[in-house]
Structure formats: structure tokens, C-alpha cells
Amino acid sequence: xxxxxxxxxxxxxxxxxxxxxxxxxxxxxxxxxxxxxxxxxxxxxxxxxxxxxxxxxxxxxxxxxxxxxxxxxxxxxxxxxxxxxxxxxxxxxxxxxxxxxxxxxxxxxxxxxxxxxxxxxxxxxxxxxxxxxxxxxxxxxxxxxxxxxxxxxxxxxxxxxxxxxxxxxxxxxxxxxxxxxxxxxxxxxxxxxxxxxxxxxxxxxxxxxxxxxx
Amino acid sequence: xxxxxxxxxxxxxxxxxxxxxxxxxxxxxxxxxxxxxxxxxxxxxxxxxxxxxxxxxxxxxxxxxxxxxxxxxxxxxxxxxxxxxxxxxxxxxxxxxxxxxxxxxxxxxxxxxxxxxxxxxxxxxxxxxxxxxxxxxxxxxxxxxxxxxxxxxxxxxxxxxxxxxxxxxxxxxxxxxxxxxxxxxxxxxxxxxxxxxxxxxxxxxxxxxxxxxxxxxxxxxxxxxxxxxxxxxxxxxxxxxxxxxxxxxxxxxxxxxxxxxxxxxxxxxxxxxxxxxxxxxxxxxxxxxxxxxxxxxxxxxxxxxxxxxxxxxxxxxxxxxxxxxxxxxxxxxxxxxxxxxxxxxxxxxxxxxxxxxxxxxxxxxxxxxxxxxxxxxxxxxxxxxxxxxxxxxxxxxxxxxxxxxxxxxxxxxxxxxxxxxxxxxxxxxxxxxxxxxxxxxxxxxxxxxxxxxxxxxxxxxxxxxxxxxxxxxxxxxxxxxxxxxxxxxxxxxxxxxxxxxxxxxxxxxxxxxxxxxxxxxxxxxxxxxxxxxxxxxxxxxxxxxxxxxxxxxxxxxxxx
Numbered sequence: 001x002x003x004x005x006x007x008x009x010x011x012x013x014x015x016x017x018x019x020x021x022x023x024x025x026x027x028x029x030x031x032x033x034x035x036x037x038x039x040x041x042x043x044x045x046x047x048x049x050x051x052x053x054x055x056x057x058x059x060x061x062x063x064x065x066x067x068x069x070x071x072x073x074x075x076x077x078x079x080x081x082x083x084x085x086x087x088x089x090x091x092x093x094x095x096x097x098x099x100x101x102x103x104x105x106x107x108x109x110x111x112x113x114x115x116x117x118x119x120x121x122x123x124x125x126x127x128x129x130x131x132x133x134x135x136x137x138x139x140x141x142x143x144x145x146x147x148x149x150x151x152x153x154x155x156x157x158x159x160x161x162x163x164x165x166x167x168x169x170x171x172x173x174x175x176x177x178x179x180x181x182x183x184x185x186x187x188x189x190x191x192x193x194x195x196x197x198x199x200x201x202x203x204x205x206x207x208x209x210x211x212x213x214x
Numbered sequence: 215x216x217x218x219x220x221x222x223x224x225x226x227x228x229x230x231x232x233x234x235x236x237x238x239x240x241x242x243x244x245x246x247x248x249x250x251x252x253x254x255x256x257x258x259x260x261x262x263x264x265x266x267x268x269x270x271x272x273x274x275x276x277x278x279x280x281x282x283x284x285x286x287x288x289x290x291x292x293x294x295x296x297x298x299x300x301x302x303x304x305x306x307x308x309x310x311x312x313x314x315x316x317x318x319x320x321x322x323x324x325x326x327x328x329x330x331x332x333x334x335x336x337x338x339x340x341x342x343x344x345x346x347x348x349x350x351x352x353x354x355x356x357x358x359x360x361x362x363x364x365x366x367x368x369x370x371x372x373x374x375x376x377x378x379x380x381x382x383x384x385x386x387x388x389x390x391x392x393x394x395x396x397x398x399x400x401x402x403x404x405x406x407x408x409x410x411x412x413x414x415x416x417x418x419x420x421x422x423x424x425x426x427x428x429x430x431x432x433x434x435x436x437x438x439x440x441x442x443x444x445x446x447x448x449x450x451x452x453x454x455x456x457x458x459x460x461x462x463x464x465x466x467x468x469x470x471x472x473x474x475x476x477x478x479x480x481x482x483x484x485x486x487x488x489x490x491x492x493x494x495x496x497x498x499x500x501x502x503x504x505x506x507x508x509x510x511x512x513x514x515x516x517x518x519x520x521x522x523x524x525x526x527x528x529x530x531x532x533x534x535x536x537x538x539x540x541x542x543x544x545x546x547x548x549x550x551x552x553x554x555x556x557x558x559x560x561x562x563x564x565x566x567x568x569x570x571x572x573x574x575x576x577x578x579x580x581x582x583x584x585x586x587x588x589x590x591x592x593x594x595x596x597x598x599x600x601x602x603x604x605x606x607x608x609x610x611x612x613x614x615x616x617x618x619x620x621x622x623x624x625x626x627x628x629x630x631x632x633x634x635x636x637x638x639x640x641x642x643x644x645x646x647x648x649x650x651x652x653x654x655x656x657x658x659x660x661x662x663x664x665x666x667x668x669x670x671x672x673x674x675x676x677x678x679x680x681x682x683x684x685x686x687x688x689x690x691x692x693x694x695x696x697x698x699x700x701x702x703x704x705x706x707x708x709x710x711x712x713x714x715x716x717x718x719x720x721x722x723x724x725x726x727x728x729x730x731x732x733x734x735x736x737x738x739x740x741x742x743x744x745x746x747x748x749x750x751x752x753x754x755x756x757x758x759x760x761x762x763x764x765x766x767x768x769x770x771x772x773x774x
Contacts, residue, residue, distance in 0.1 A: 082615035089620055111276065146616070153613050166607045166615065167600075174599035175263045191627040193599045194562050196260030196431040198438050204257070206264035211251055211273060211307070213464060213486050 070138070071122045072098060075165075077138045078125060081145045082162065083169045090173070090186045097172040100181045104168065107207070121161035128152050178205045215494070219245040219460075220772060222481055222495035224467045224510070227311020228757040229501030229741025231445030235362070235452060236765035238459035242772060245460050245493060246450065247483055249502075250307035252463040253314070255447065258436030262598050266434050271315065272304035277658040280505070283667040285646075291667060295655060303666070303707040305503065309463055310446025312503070312708060313754060317433030318414035318442055319591055320365050321751035322356050322376045324574060325349040326586070330640070330747045334586050340642040340671050341533055343746050346718045346727035353379055355759035360384055363443035363758055364421055367412030374571050388417045388426055389564040393633070396558075397568045397592060400691035406684075411569040411591060414443035414754070423447055428563035430597050465491070468661045470498060470523060470737070472516030477735045478523075484659050497768060501741040501761070504534060508649040508713040508743065509664040511724075511731070524714070524724045524731040531649035534666065535712035535748040538674035539588060539637030540682050542699025543595065544689035546631045551693075559631040566633070568592045570688070573681055574750060580676070587677055588639030588750035590685045595632040602626065633694060635685040637678050637701065639750045642671040647705075649713050670703035678702075711742035711753050728767040729760070740764045 076098040085091025092098065105115045125148070129137040132151060133144045140148065152158030171179075173187035178200060182188065188195055202208075220242040223230045230246060238244045250271070264270050275297040282303065283293045296303055305312035326333045328345040336342055357379050359365060366385035369378065387410055394410075401408035415432070418425040423440035432442065440447040453459035464486035471479045471492075480494045500507050508531040512522035522530050548556045569591045576587040595602065606622045607614050614622055626632075641647070646669025651662040678701035689697045717723025720732040729744050731737040740761040742753045749756065 083619070084616060086617065086620060089624075109274070111274075149615065159613060162613055162615065163607065166613070166619075167604050170600045170603040170607075171263060171267065174603060176261050179263060188599070191599070191603075191623060193627060194430060194597065195262075195599065196429045196435075196597065197427070198259055198429075200259035200261045200264070204259055205261060206268040206270050209253075209257065209264065209270060211270055212277070213251075 070136075071119070072102060074126055074136065074138050075101065075122050077145075078122075078149075079165065079169060081142070082149065082166065083173075089190045092169055092172070094183070095169070095172040095187055096181050096183065097169045100172040100175075100179065101165070101168045103180065117157075117161070118164065121157070121165075124157065124161075125152060128158075176200060176205065178202050217494050217496050219243045219493065219495040221245070221497050221499060221768065222247065222493055223499045223501060223740075224481060225249075225311065225501035225503065225507070225741060226309045226450060226461065227306070227445050227501065227503065227741065228313045228754050229311075229503075229739075229761050230499065231310070231313070231449035231453075232362075232758055232761035233499050233501070233738075233740050233765045233768065234459050234461075235449035236762065237768065237772075238453040238456045240769050241458060242769075243458055244453065245462065245495065246309075246453075247465040247467050247481065247493070248309045248311075248461060248463050249466045250309065250463065252309040252446075252461065253436060255436070255438055255440050258314075258438045260429060260431050260435060262600050265436075266598060267600065269302075271306045271308055271436075272302060273307060275300070275302060278304070278663070279655065279657070280663055281652045281655050281665040283665065285669060291646075291669075293652075293665065303505065305708045308446075309450060309461055310444045313444040314436045314442075314446060315434050315708075316414070316442070316444070316752075316754055317593075318754075319569070319752055320359075320367075320412045320414050320755040321569070321571075321589065323349065323352070323749040323751060323756055324374060324376050326575065327747065327749040328352075330586060334584065337642065337671075337673060340644055340673070342642065343715075343717065343722070345746060346716060346723075349377065352756075352759050352763065353377065355762045356755065358762050359755060359758045362421075362762075363414055363448040364416045364423070365412050365414050365443070365755075366417050368410050370407075370409055372407040372409065372571070374574050383412060385420065386417055388413055388415050388567065389428060391564040391566045391594070392558040392561055393594075394566055394568055396692050397566075397688070400688055401570070404687065404691055406570055406572050406688065409569045409571060411567045413565065413567065415565075416441045416443075421448065422452070430562045432565075433596065434598070466659060467502075467510065468513065468659060470500075470510065470514040472514065472519055472523065472734065474517050475735075476516065476518035476733050478737050488659075497736045497738070497772065499738045499740050499764075499768070501739065503741055504710045504713045504743040505649050505664045505666055507739060507741055508534075509651065509662075511714065512649075512651050513661060518733070523734055523737065526733055527721045529715070529722065529724045531713050532645075533643035533712050533715050533746065534647045534649055534668075535643060535710065535745060536641045536647075536668070536670075536705035536707075537709035537748065537752070538639040538641040538670065538703075538750075539678045540699060540701035541634060541636045542682050542685050542689070542697065543632055543634035544686075544692070544694025544697040546633070546692075546694055548629050548631070550695075556631075562597075566593045570684065573684060576677070576680060578680075580680075585673075585677065586640055586750065588637060588681050590635050590637055590681055590688075592633060592635045592685075592688070595634050599627075633689060633692070635682075635689070635699075637681040637685060637699075638752065639674060639677045639681060641705075641748055642674055643712060643715075643747060644669060644671050646670075647712075668705045670705070672703075675701055675703060709753060711745040711748050711757075714739050714743035715746035716744040717746060729764045730767075730771075738764055738768060 079092035083092040172181035226248040367383040426441040467483040573587040577584040652665035682699040716725035
């Protein structure tokens with residue numbers, strides 16, 4: 001028997017080197033708000049406050065993201081910074097991490113409060129970049145990006161937002177390619193991870209299989 | 215009165231399966247109502263996102279939630295909805311229940327578990343009682359589970375071996391991981407009795423099911439071969455095959471209507487389309503897992519049951535149990551080992567299957583008198599990649615990202631192996647662990663959810679720590695580094711029991727010794743909620759065994 005099964009009730013978390021923090025699930029009350037940053041207003045960055053478009057269940061796990069949407073470019077730059085490509089390992093872009101997050105957030109059944117938090121986080125990241133480094137995140141050099149990430153992780157919202165993004169990056173790294181992540185098992189190969197068998201077919205992944213009938 | 219069925223079983227997991235199986239084979243007309251979907255073995259894949267990171271086998275917390283009361287650092291009880299905390303208390307909600315997702319480590323209770331009060335005495339703050347039945351009463355049913363559900367293993371003689379009516383398990387042990395030998399050698403050096411852990415897994419085809427495919431994944435996943443002894447694979451499929459049993463998935467029973475005499479007339483449920491349906495039966499069996507069984511009884515008020523079924527003395531929901539204990543782990547750094555040792559560690563598929571029962575009863579410091587102890591189960595860290603990666607994002611200084619994170623992943627996945635252990639000890643029943651209804655929070659059908667207070671007794675932590683230290687000792691003897699463990703009073707939601715304890719006195723119990731609800735002639739409970747104390751092993755085998763026992767009593771009740 002595995003105590004505290006791995007759906008959050010999953011494996012009892014390893015206690016080694018690990019402060020008591022959040023996992024995938026999020027306590028809303030504790031961090032979905034953020035104190036306003038002095039001197040920065042949303043009107044300076046109107047593109048960042050666009051409400052997410054809702055898509056039908058049929059369109060979940062789409063394989064492409066809209067071009068030219070700056071919030072996704074910001075998130076993509078952030079993902080590549082916290083999960084960079086190296087000579088031996090795939091980076092966030094290689095595993096389609098940003099597209100994965102987008103697919104999750106646009107799922108019509110996704111928790112709307114978490115969706116709002118994740119989208120707000122992109123905006124707050126840019127606001128923080130402007131306040132501390134004078135430019136949007138995407139325009140910063142690597143040292144500046146690192147300073148911003150370090151600073152936002154000192155705040156409750158930032159630490160949780162980065163942590164959740166990392167969880168989704170790990171899903172993109174080690175999830176099944178049918179979710180339009182981990183192309184050709186590139187993440188499995190890097191970490192020599194055996195995903196077990198049988199593997200699902202394209203019509204047998206979450207979303208195609210459901211707990212509740214439509 | 216005309217009946218739709220002889221017996222209506224509510225819930226299809228380890229508590230419901232044996233009843234449906236036994237009664238259908240006896241020729242009775244059986245209906246099983248299951249809240250969740252019906253996944254067949256061909257629907258089970260090794261897909262970590264579907265299995266373990268999305269609500270495929272459980273409801274979403276937007277649809278269905280619990281309210282959990284936990285004690286904060288000031289000692290005050292604070293109630294939070296699981297929707298707010300994100301901490302789900304659901305297990306496998308589907309045909310077969312959470313038995314689909316178990317690892318299938320099966321251990322029998324020991325004789326003293328049935329008489330904890332008589333053997334170890336009372337303890338302040340704990341509602342310890344003896345069971346109304348003894349080990350000898352349940353032994354034939356432990357054996358029945360070995361044969362009917364399929365338990366594989368090898369009996370090894372040691373001082374605390376439970377009395378058995380058969381010489382050995384009916385199925386040979388599953389294929390063994392080579393590193394289990396390291397464990398055996400370490401235990402020999404330490405003078406401990408290394409035990410091969412029995413598993414509810416068939417190593418070879420039997421009982422109309424395929425044998426294990428050794429995919430390397432077991433717990434948390436549904437079994438694609440049917441080798442795992444889930445309620446659906448082992449019991450419900452054969453029950454349906456008799457032609458006497460029907461299973462309706464997506465059937466959420468929310469109310470049991472009782473008549474002026476207090477007996478159940480019909481069950482009311484929401485079907486897959488959200489419509490209310492009724493079903494009449496001669497007899498009803500509740501097996502929704504402890505918290506939800508309590509919830510159903512409390513909500514089912516009637517003329518003779520104003521406080522809920524069987525609740526004349528306010529006992530329904532009291533003395534909820536979880537498994538006490540904790541877990542630990544150790545690392546085996548490949549650089550410190552020979553190539554052959556690394557190859558053994560990296561063997562993927564066979565089971566580690568080792569446990570220690572040496573401290574099931576403790577007569578040692580720091581305890582002033584003999585106390586009930588527990589057991590330790592050893593295993594490799596679960597292979598789920600996303601979960602393992604997520605655990606690497608924290609360092610002692612906080613979050614990791616960038617190249618330091620990637621280096622950490624490489625070291626964890628490719629340059630080291632990891633063995634962990636889990637401690638199981640009694641969660642002493644106490645006045646701060648109970649279930650009631652929260653009329654301010656409703657599920658998607660508009661019925662009040664369960665509100666659960668999850669207090670534990672401090673003695674559980676002392677016992678857990680004693681056992682965890684033993685587990686650490688073994689890992690170090692095996693050569694592990696970075697060995698650590700944690701013991702906690704946090705309840706593991708997949709290991710719950712109690713809340714509807716059985717007993718001989720209606721003033722202090724909800725069920726009689728045959729698990730029939732006091733004051734209700736035609737209502738039984740066959741899940742783990744009957745347990746007045748939990749023992750120090752995973753609950754599933756005990757639930758299966760007792761449900762087979764209850765099923766025999768129901769057959770007698772119906773006329774044989």
C-alpha cells in the first residue's frame with residue numbers, strides 16, 4: 001500500500017530536503033492575491049490583461065499556440081529561463097512546456113481561480129521586471145531575468161507560481177507525447193526514464209477518458 | 215411488498231465486492247450501485263498525467279469536496295474545504311473502488327489486534343475497545359481471500375506469525391527484485407526477521423485472470439492484466455458473469471428511505487444524467503468507504519431515525535481511523551557501488567516485497583510498559599517520473615530552477631537509486647477524529663458534504679518514531695546514504711476505517727457483531743468503517759475478509 005497516494009493523496013511526500021510547500025494543488029486563500037507594485041499600472045501593459053479565450057472540450061490539447069500574443073511569449077521566455085536547454089538536455093521549448101500550460105489553462109473544466117492566478121502571474125512577472133529592471137521580462141538579459149526570478153520567489157505568490165510552472169514543465173518533460181509534450185520521448189530519453197506499459201493511444205488520454213459522462 | 219432486487223449493494227470496492235460475489239453465486243438477485251465510472255482492464259494505461267495528476271479516477275473538487283477540520287499551531291480546530299486547500303480526500307471512485315489502485319501489500323491482523331484493550335489496557339484520550347469477534351472467527355475469511363481474490367507469497371516462520379489454517383499461500387510469490395537480497399543480508403546482520411511481503415497479485419494466470427506483466431508500475435494504477443486482486447477484477451466480473459448481479463456506474467446513492475419500523479424501503483440515487491431514481495430491495499449493504507458511509511447514514515433520517523440511521527446513541531461518525539505512522543527513504547549513489555550492484559539496483563519490473571513485523575508489539579524503551587507497535591514495509595521509490603521530478607525542485611534553501619535544477623534531476627534519476635519505507639501503526643480512536651455533515655457545503659447534487667475532524671493521539675507519533683528509527687537502521691545497514699524519515703499525525707486519506715464501529719452494545723457501537731446496523735433489520739455495512747481499532751497493517755485484506763464474513767451472515771439472513 002502506498003500511503004497518501006500520488007494524486008496529492010498520492011505518495012506521502014518525501015520529507016527530505018523539502019520544506020512544507022504546495023504541490024500541484026493550490027490553497028487559494030493564501031496566495032492568489034498580490035499587493036500592488038508601486039509605480040506600475042496595468043494600463044502600461046494592456047496586452048497582458050486580456051481574458052483567456054475559452055475553448056470547447058474538443059479543442060483541448062491542441063498542438064499549436066497563437067503567434068504574437070505577448071503574454072505567452074513572456075511565459076515562454078520565463079519557462080526557457082527556469083528550464084534551459086543544455087548540450088545534453090532538452091529545454092522548455094523542446095518539450096512544448098508553454099503550449100502545455102496553455103492547453104491546461106484553456107481547458108474549459110480547469111479551475112477558473114487557478115487559471116486566473118496563473119495568468120495573473122504572467123502579468124505580475126512583467127510588472128516586477130519593469131519595476132526592478134526597467135523592462136518587460138522578455139527584453140531582459142539572462143542576469144536580469146535571474147534577478148527577477150530570485151526576487152519574485154521571495155514573495156508568496158511568486159514562489160507558488162514558479163513552483164506550479166515547474167510542475168507543468170515536469171509534465172511536459174515526462175508526460176506522454178499524446179499530450180503534445182515530450183516529443184518522441186525526448187524527456188524520457190534524457191533521464192533514462194522507463195514509462196512502463198501499456199501506453200495509451202491518442203484516444204485514451206485524460207480528456208478523452210473521463211470521470212463524468214458528458 | 216415487491217422488490218426490484220434481493221440485495222442492493224452501495225459501493226463496489228473491497229467492502230462491496232465480496233458481498234456481491236457471494237450473494238450472486240448463491241443465486242440472489244444483486245444490484246451494485248457505484249458512484250463512479252466503470253473502467254475495464256483495457257482502459258488502464260501507464261499514463262501518469264491521467265492516473266495521478268488529473269481527476270480521472272476521482273471527482274473534481276469543484277463537484278464534490280470534503281470539509282476537513284485540522285488543528286493549527288495554537289491548538290484551535292480550523293475547518294477548510296478540500297476545494298480551498300486542494301488536498302483531495304477522494305480515493306478511487308469507480309467500479310472496484312480504490313482497490314483498483316492499491317499496491318496490494320496484504321498482511322493479516324494478528325490475534326492481539328482483536329483485543330487491544332485487554333492486552334494493552336486503556337489510555338487517556340483514546341477510545342480503545344476489544345472487537346466483538348476474535349482472530350479465529352476471521353481466520354477462515356483471511357484464507358478465503360487468499361484463494362478467491364488471489365494472494366501470492368511465502369509463509370516464513372517467525373515468532374509473530376499469525377495462526378493459519380493452511381500451510382502456505384495458494385499462489386507463489388511474485389518475481390523478486392535482486393536488491394531484496396541486500397535487504398535480507400542486512401536484516402540477518404541486524405538480527406531482524408526479513409519477511410517476504412504477501413501481495414494481492416497473481417504471478418501467473420489463474421482465476422480467469424492474467425498474471426502480472428511486471429511493468430514496473432503497480433500502486434496508483436489500474437491493472438491492465440487483471441493480475442491485481444481488485445474488487446472489480448477478482449469479484450465483480452465473476453459476480454456479473456453469474457447472471458445474477460447487475461452493476462450500475464455513475465449511480466450516486468444519497469438517501470436510504472426508512473419506514474415507521476426503521477427498516478429500509480428503498481435507496482434513492484442520482485443516475486448518470488442527474489435524474490433521481492429509486493430501487494427497492496429486501497436488504498441493503500452500505501460500502502462507500504468510511505467517510506462516505508457515515509455521510510450516507512447521517513443524511514438518511516427517518517421517522518425512527520431522526521439523527522440518521524443507527525444513530526440513536528450518537529455513535530455514527532465517531533472514532534474514525536486512519537493509518538498511523540510515516541515514511542522514510544535512503545539513497546544509493548551509483549558512484550559508491552560496483553557495476554554489478556548498479557545493474558541490480560536498476561533492474562526494473564520485479565517487486566521488492568519486504569516487510570518487518572518484529573516490533574508489532576514493543577517491550578522496549580522509551581515505553582514504560584509493553585505497547586502495541588506496528589510494521590514496516592520497504593519498497594523502491596514509486597517510478598512515476600513527474601512526481602519524482604517535482605520532489606527535486608526543492609533544496610534546503612528553497613526552490614531550484616535553471617541548470618542547478620537540471621543537475622539535480624540528472625543526479626536523482628541517473629546517478630542514484632532510492633529505497634523507501636512506510637510505517638504502519640495504530641491510529642488510536644479518539645474524540646477528535648470523527649465525521650459529521652456540513653450543511654453549509656453541498657456537492658453538485660445539492661446534498662451536504664462530510665465534515666471530518668482528523669485529530670490523532672500523540673502516542674501514535676511515539677510508536678511511529680520508534681518504528682521509523684528501525685527502518686532507518688535497516689537502510690543504513692544496506693548501505694544507503696541520506697537516510698531520513700518523518701512521522702506525522704497527518705491522515706493518509708487512502709487508508710481510512712472506522713466511524714461505524716461494530717460491537718455488542720448499541721450505546722457504544724453502530725453495528726452489531728455481524729455488521730448489521732443496530733435498530734435496522736435490513737441494513738448491513740461491509741466496508742472498513744466497522745473497525746473499532748485499526749490494527750497496524752494496511753486495511754484492505756481485513757476489509758475483504760470481513761466483507762466475506764458479512765456476506766455469509768447475509769446469506770443466512772436471507773434464508774441460506
